[in-house]
Amino acid sequence: MNLKIIGSLFYIFLFLTSKTATAQLSESSKIGILTIGPGKDVYSAFGHSAMRITDTVLRIDNV
Numbered sequence: 591m592n593l594k595i596i597g598s599l600f601y602i603f604l605f606l607t608s609k610t611a612t613a614q615l616s617e618s619s620k621i622g623i624l625t626i627g628p629g630k631d632v633y634s635a636f637g638h639s640a641m642r643i644t645d646t647v648l649r650i651d652n653v
Contacts, residue, residue: 619645624653 621643628637642653 615643615645615650616647618647619643619650 621641624640624642626634626638628635640653642651644651
């Protein structure tokens with residue numbers, strides 16, 4: 591019973607916190623991939639990757 595309640599609350603939380611992207615990028619937008627290689631520490635052992643979206647017209651610069 592508790593598992594059903596926890597699962598239901600989890601899905602409600604996901605629904606309430608999800609965001610839908612509705613902005614349309616301009617012709618001057620750029621999309622790139624940033625990649626950082628693996629490091630010596632545990633948290634960086636496998637490296638990291640991210641997408642970067644820049645648009646000078648709409649003043650967007652998100653990673």
